[in-house]
Amino acid sequence: MAKKKEVTVEERLRALYDLQLIDSRIDEIRNVRGExxxxxxxxxxxxxxxxxxxxxxxxxxxxxxxxxxxxxxxxxxxxxxxxxxxxxxxxxxxxxxxxxxxxxxxxxxxxxxxxxxxxxxxxxxxxxxxxxxxxxxxxxxxxxxxxxxxxxxxxxxxxxxxxxxxALIAKSEDYKTQIEARLVTAYDRIRKNVKNGLAVVAIERGASGGSFFTIPPQIQVEIASRKKIITDEHSGRILVDAELAEEQKVKMEKMFSKL
Structure with missing residues (x-):
């Protein structure tokens, strides 16, 4: 029997950020409807x-x-x-x-x-x-x-x-099945606890995209290494580096354009 491939931390981070982009898109659509x-x-x-x-x-x-x-x-x-x-x-x-x-x-x-x-x-x-x-x-x-x-x-x-x-809701549910249950639970909890629904954010100009608190250089290096999942100590959001975020945005925009 072939051994199941182990999912790397980087793959988890990419999947989480993809999920965030999908859910943010759903949020945008609902905001257009507003009240x-x-x-x-x-x-x-x-x-x-x-x-x-x-x-x-x-x-x-x-x-x-x-x-x-x-x-x-x-x-x-x-x-x-x-x-x-x-x-x-x-x-x-x-x-x-x-x-x-x-x-x-x-x-x-x-x-x-x-x-x-x-x-x-x-x-x-x-x-x-x-x-x-x-x-x-x-x-x-x-x-x-x-x-x-x-x-x-x-x-x-x-x-x-x-x-x-x-279509996006179906995609969101599909992506959740591909991510560990504990991470999905954490992601959902963070989304509920923050105003803008951003549970996974990129580092922007040395600060968390969600809270805008400066991230220490050493932590930024760890985030960029994609070896472990790191959260913002101020907001609890999961942090990803800007390069990974940009790559996933390009990928997901292509997917969105086909919906």
């Missing part, structure tokens, strides 16, 4: 909320309309009773019966007054709710137009970048 996906989601939630509010207002309007119909029916019923009691008063046998019927008529007249008062109040409520409904519809129209615009922006960006992003 758009969140803006679209917030606008969708706002429009949905406004539509729920509109439905509720229209439903309340229907309830008030039904209340008015009910009060009008009540008025007609009271009028009918007044007519009935008035007819009965013509055939009473004594004052007690007459007075009792008179009280019934007065009660029904009060019921009519109260019902008419409620109808007036309901009509005021209807006008107020119609005004709020009109404002809500206008707000929905405005936010819906804005949402369509933002969705259009997002779809344009997705159309330009989605295919490349998916």
């Amino acid at each position: 758009l996906p969140l803006e679209v989601r917030d606008l969708e939630d706002e429009v949905a909320g406004l539509n729920i509010r509109l439905d509720k207002l229209i439903s309340n309007l229907e309830v008030i309309d039904n209340d008015i119909v009910s009060k009008k029916n009540q008025i007609e019923e009271s009028k009918s009773l007044i007519k009935k009691y008035s007819e009965q008063q013509k055939n009473v046998r004594n004052n007690r019966e007459f007075n009792s019927l008179t009280k019934e008529v007065e009660f029904q007249e009060l019921e009519i007054e109260l019902a008419e008062k409620h109808i007036k109040e309901f009509k005021v409520q209807i006008e107020q709710k119609k005004e709020v409904i009109a404002q809500t519809k206008e707000r929905i129209k405005q936010r819906d137009t804005h949402l369509k615009h933002k969705k259009g922006e997002l779809n344009d960006i997705l159309a330009e970048t989605q295919k490349e992003e998916e």
Whole structure:
């Protein structure tokens, strides 16, 4: 059985830097999208909320309309009773019966007054709710137009970048399988802990590309020798020499251009 070739430190460093270049490219694509996906989601939630509010207002309007119909029916019923009691008063046998019927008529007249008062109040409520409904519809129209615009922006960006992003994500996962699990874990941890997502950086003018703290000359020599993996003591980032970084950038740009 052929002996499995041992991966050198330099090969590990190159693979890690390649992975960083791929993930940085993904970060760039997502930065282009920026806050758009969140803006679209917030606008969708706002429009949905406004539509729920509109439905509720229209439903309340229907309830008030039904209340008015009910009060009008009540008025007609009271009028009918007044007519009935008035007819009965013509055939009473004594004052007690007459007075009792008179009280019934007065009660029904009060019921009519109260019902008419409620109808007036309901009509005021209807006008107020119609005004709020009109404002809500206008707000929905405005936010819906804005949402369509933002969705259009997002779809344009997705159309330009989605295919490349998916290919890059697949490449990132593929590269991770080629690197020792412990190094991938360290790399992922560093990426999460730094603002710009740079876990592997090159030495630039004697300083770490990530933190810009000066690297002692002796350490720079060790980094350039590519014999061991060295991290920046200030940021924890993995360091590579500028020459290796440039070589990998050229290689990866060729790969990116084919995606």
